[in-house]
Amino acid sequence: MIPADQEIKAMKHNFKEIEPKWQSRWEESHIFEAADPGEKGSEKPKFYGLVEFPYPSGAGMHVGHIKAYSSLEVISRKRRMQGYNVLFPMGFDAFGLPTENYAIKTGTHPRTVTDNNIKKFTEQLKKVGYALDWSRVIDTTEPGYYKWTQWIFLKMFENGLVFRDTALVNYCPSCKVVLSNEDSQGGKCDICHNDIVQKSKDVWYLRITEYADKLLKGLEKVDYLPNIIQQQVNWIGKSEGAFVNFGLKDTDEKLRIYTTRPDTLFGVTFMVMAPEHPLIDKYASRIANMADVADYRAECAKKTEFVRTQLNKDKTGLKLEGLSAVNPINGKEIPIYIADYVMMGYGTGAIMAVPAHDGRDWEFAKKFGIDIIEVIKGGDIEKEAYTGDGEMVNSGFLNGFTNKKDSIRRAIEELEKTGSGEGGVQYKMKDWAFNRQRYWGEPIPIVHCEHCGMVPVPYDELPLCLPDMKEFAPGQGGESPLAHVESFVNCKCPKCGRDAKRETDTMPQWAGSSWYFLRYVDPHNDKCLADPEKLKYWLPVDWYNGGMEHVTRHMIYSRFWHKFLYDIGVVPTDEPYAKRTAQGLILGPDGEKMSKSKGNVVDPLDVIDEYGADVLRTYVMFMGDYASAAPWSQSSVKGCSRFIERFAALDDMIGEPDAKLIKSLHKTVKKVSGDIEGMKFNTAIAAMMTYLNEIYEVGRIDKESLSVLTRILSPFAPHICEEMWERLGEKGFCSTAAWPEYDESLTVDDEKEIAVQVNGRLRGTVMIPAGSEEDTVWDIINSVPEITQFIDGKTVIKKIYVKDRLFNVVVK
RNA sequence: GCGGGUAUGGCGGAAUUGGCAGACGCGCUAGAUUCAGGUUCUAGUGGGGGCAACUUCGUGGAGGUUCAAGUCCUCUUACCCGCACCA
Numbered sequence: 001m002i003p004a005d006q007e008i009k010a011m012k013h014n015f016k017e018i019e020p021k022w023q024s025r026w027e028e029s030h031i032f033e034a035a036d037p038g039e040k041g042s043e044k045p046k047f048y049g050l051v052e053f054p055y056p057s058g059a060g061m062h063v064g065h066i067k068a069y070s071s072l073e074v075i076s077r078k079r080r081m082q083g084y085n086v087l088f089p090m091g092f093d094a095f096g097l098p099t100e101n102y103a104i105k106t107g108t109h110p111r112t113v114t115d116n117n118i119k120k121f122t123e124q125l126k127k128v129g130y131a132l133d134w135s136r137v138i139d140t141t142e143p144g145y146y147k148w149t150q151w152i153f154l155k156m157f158e159n160g161l162v163f164r165d166t167a168l169v170n171y172c173p174s175c176k177v178v179l180s181n182e183d184s185q186g187g188k189c190d191i192c193h194n195d196i197v198q199k200s201k202d203v204w205y206l207r208i209t210e211y212a213d214k215l216l217k218g219l220e221k222v223d224y225l226p227n228i229i230q231q232q233v234n235w236i237g238k239s240e241g242a243f244v245n246f247g248l249k250d251t252d253e254k255l256r257i258y259t260t261r262p263d264t265l266f267g268v269t270f271m272v273m274a275p276e277h278p279l280i281d282k283y284a285s286r287i288a289n290m291a292d293v294a295d296y297r298a299e300c301a302k303k304t305e306f307v308r309t310q311l312n313k314d315k316t317g318l319k320l321e322g323l324s325a326v327n328p329i330n331g332k333e334i335p336i337y338i339a340d341y342v343m344m345g346y347g348t349g350a351i352m353a354v355p356a357h358d359g360r361d362w363e364f365a366k367k368f369g370i371d372i373i374e375v376i377k378g379g380d381i382e383k384e385a386y387t388g389d390g391e392m393v394n395s396g397f398l399n400g401f402t403n404k405k406d407s408i409r410r411a412i413e414e415l416e417k418t419g420s421g422e423g424g425v426q427y428k429m430k431d432w433a434f435n436r437q438r439y440w441g442e443p444i445p446i447v448h449c450e451h452c453g454m455v456p457v458p459y460d461e462l463p464l465c466l467p468d469m470k471e472f473a474p475g476q477g478g479e480s481p482l483a484h485v486e487s488f489v490n491c492k493c494p495k496c497g498r499d500a501k502r503e504t505d506t507m508p509q510w511a512g513s514s515w516y517f518l519r520y521v522d523p524h525n526d527k528c529l530a531d532p533e534k535l536k537y538w539l540p541v542d543w544y545n546g547g548m549e550h551v552t553r554h555m556i557y558s559r560f561w562h563k564f565l566y567d568i569g570v571v572p573t574d575e576p577y578a579k580r581t582a583q584g585l586i587l588g589p590d591g592e593k594m595s596k597s598k599g600n601v602v603d604p605l606d607v608i609d610e611y612g613a614d615v616l617r618t619y620v621m622f623m624g625d626y627a628s629a630a631p632w633s634q635s636s637v638k639g640c641s642r643f644i645e646r647f648a649a650l651d652d653m654i655g656e657p658d659a660k661l662i663k664s665l666h667k668t669v670k671k672v673s674g675d676i677e678g679m680k681f682n683t684a685i686a687a688m689m690t691y692l693n694e695i696y697e698v699g700r701i702d703k704e705s706l707s708v709l710t711r712i713l714s715p716f717a718p719h720i721c722e723e724m725w726e727r728l729g730e731k732g733f734c735s736t737a738a739w740p741e742y743d744e745s746l747t748v749d750d751e752k753e754i755a756v757q758v759n760g761r762l763r764g765t766v767m768i769p770a771g772s773e774e775d776t777v778w779d780i781i782n783s784v785p786e787i788t789q790f791i792d793g794k795t796v797i798k799k800i801y802v803k804d805r806l807f808n809v810v811v812k
Numbered sequence: 813g814c815g816g817g818u819a820u821g822g823c824g825g826a827a828u829u830g831g832c833a834g835a836c837g838c839g840c841u842a843g844a845u846u847c848a849g850g851u852u853c854u855a856g857u858g859g860g861g862g863c864a865a866c867u868u869c870g871u872g873g874a875g876g877u878u879c880a881a882g883u884c885c886u887c888u889u890a891c892c893c894g895c896a897c898c899a
């Protein structure tokens with residue numbers, strides 16, 4: 001009995017056999033391991049491709065991981081075939097709350113949970129067939145790794161970039177942790193999504209603001225997607241303006257404010273201080289309505305920052321009776337208010353209010369009946385604040401200026417001359433709250449000594465390991481579980497030798513991932529974070545791909561750490577990543593974001609089970625524009641499965657070369673090569689599908705062409721391509737074969753079909769010899785009656801000929 | 813409110829950057845294979861009109877520039893993302 005076509009093809013693409021076969025051959029032959037400097041292979045040009053290492057959750061890999069990794073997988077495989085020494089590593093960012101919460105719930109040690117999850121992820125990653133260098137796997141929770149995370153922390157401490165402060169912090173009552181601003185966006189905890197509250201706490205900070213300008217400047221020379229740069233620029237939030245010192249009437253005190261428009265100083269009609277402003281306490285005795293002030297402050301303290309910023313429609317505030325300011329530019333006395341629309345955390349915590357030209361000040365002035373003085377012409381300040389440009393008026397020496405830049409410059413000049421202010425810069429970015437009251441994180445290597453204060457743990461005592469313990473739940477007072485481990489807490493001061501106590505907070509989730517790409521370069525080094533020679537060879541990361549959600553946190557943090565390490569001479573480049581791209585989300589089949597609760601989650605392992613890893617990988621790369629979100633479509637997976645099956649059957653169709661197919665092949669190689677570089681994986685695959693369709697039309701394919709097709713398909717579907725490579729009798733691995741070159745002359749046709757338009761309207765097409773001149777084409781067109789019928793009897797006004805594409809005749 | 817982006821068949825998406833709109837895949841229709849379902853193969857598939865060759869309309873909407881607009885300009889609508897009382 002003759003088996004049906006489909007059965008033949010299924011035999012040809014027996015992925016259940018083929019995929020494990022090649023996965024173990026790859027592993028045995030170590031072909032995906034990178035060569036370090038000095039080793040054989042390091043003389044080649046290097047390529048360091050990086051993908052964001054996963055947090056190994058218990059749920060295993062998600063299709064999103066597949067999309068994120070497959071892009072650089074394809075690029076790295078292509079680079080290897082093009083003769084590069086490729087480093088494409090993988091690791092696990094395993095510290096974090098989900099693991100700890102799971103451990104608390106089930107009574108399993110986080111170490112065990114982490115190990116199990118890493119094992120699961122490793123198996124899954126191997127099942128997908130990624131060409132990863134498995135000799136360099138890292139795990140941020142391993143003491144041999146976090147030793148260096150702690151080491152970097154101590155270096156920062158030494159260099160004054162670590163400080164401790166009591167501050168109002170974002171606190172999640174559910175997770176019982178302090179969160180950075182980045183982790184509490186929108187007033188919700190990034191981990192459990194409950195509301196966060198403001199709490200006064202002792203907090204460790206990293207002085208990332210010190211690097212604000214460097215982080216901003218560095219963006220000029222990196223190759224990130226424009227929207228990534230935009231987001232980082234916004235996040236850093238640089239604004240230029242001036243600090244102005246207002247007088248406090250009847251005192252020597254200065255009320256210092258920050259403004260971006262010092263040229264509107266003549267329009268100031270009141271001042272506003274944040275409710276927490278320290279001058280209020282200092283001059284409490286002069287404030288006649290201090291009881292009301294206290295009430296107002298209490299009310300504000302109750303609101304979280306979120307409520308405070310959300311309810312921004314309705315301005316609240318209170319005038320400070322008995323206290324007033326003096327405008328340094330004209331000596332005018334100005335009333336002072338407190339209001340919670342001014343934040344203590346930005347600028348100086350106080351502002352000069354110019355209601356005529358600021359929407360918020362205008363609203364406040366209207367509500368409290370304060371004067372509005374116009375200083376920039378152009379709007380109707382009785383109706384609304386005018387924030388546009390215009391001629392300066394009512395402004396003494398600034399009158400007549402029409403250019404904003406000039407008037408600002410002139411105002412700053414005057415302020416500096418009179419000593420009442422100076423130009424200055426502000427950033428929205430705040431210092432990085434760098435501690436958590438949890439167990440599963442890197443211990444902060446600091447000892448608190450009554451006599452010596454904060455003392456760093458000596459470098460030779462690193463790593464400061466997490467103690468083994470059984471109870472991981474945080475204390476009721478929000479203290480770290482480590483606080484209950486006496487053998488950990490009690491220690492000797494490294495400086496004076498007396499009894500002292502260890503810091504019990506741990507580092508936040510983002511610590512380990514801030515430098516992991518450095519460790520891949522030299523993952524087993526116990527002398528230093530990584531060998532300088534190897535760093536010099538491999539850095540910077542040539543291409544980094546990941547999610548948009550990490551563009552403002554992980555990316556800014558790791559750039560900060562890297563720049564610091566550069567400044568102290570540990571790393572050879574001042575930017576870690578030369579190029580950064582991001583993938584779009586995969587949505588559920590219903591077009592909604594995948595989530596367990598919606599039940600629309602697609603498990604990549606199910607797809608591998610049913611169709612094989614090659615189909616999964618090909619589909620994920622084919623499903624749409626790489627950077628955009630696209631819904632999963634199970635039936636489209638089948639389309640890719642058909643494609644792979646049709647490819648797998650090609651070795652039964654080997655025959656004589658076909659001239660037309662050869663040309664198509666060269667075009668396809670060109671297209672695929674270019675599209676991979678531009679991350680246009682969907683059109684690269686489409687081109688190969690088109691070529692395959694042509695082969696089936698012709699009914700045969702020569703062996704050499706099939707070898708070429710096999711190679712260009714192999715980054716996407718490596719298993720079946722290795723299999724085909726073997727069937728073709730080729731030597732070695734397809735994965736390490738040379739990437740095919742194409743002959744440019746064979747990518748152009750001898751004949752072209754061009755469009756012929758009359759008055760811009762398509763009237764037909766004609767075949768012309770490629771590269772024909774206008775006159776030749778005109779003659780050809782005139783021999784086609786279907787077209788000439790639209791021209792005959794009319795006057796030709798104009799002929800437009802676009803070589804090999806189109807001929808447009810304008811007639812009247 | 814500010815900043816960025818998107819809008820193309822029933823669906824995901826192409827379009828060499830101003831030059832034949834809808835590549836490729838899915839879905840759908842018809843036929844072949846099959847006991848049947850599935851698979852596979854062949855043909856077709858943007859809308860309207862026509863037996864047909866053909867014709868007309870068509871890239872969120874309204875204008876404009878041009879021999880020619882999905883692409884450029886002006887206005888407008890909807891959706892998505894980021895930031896948000898940032899002084």
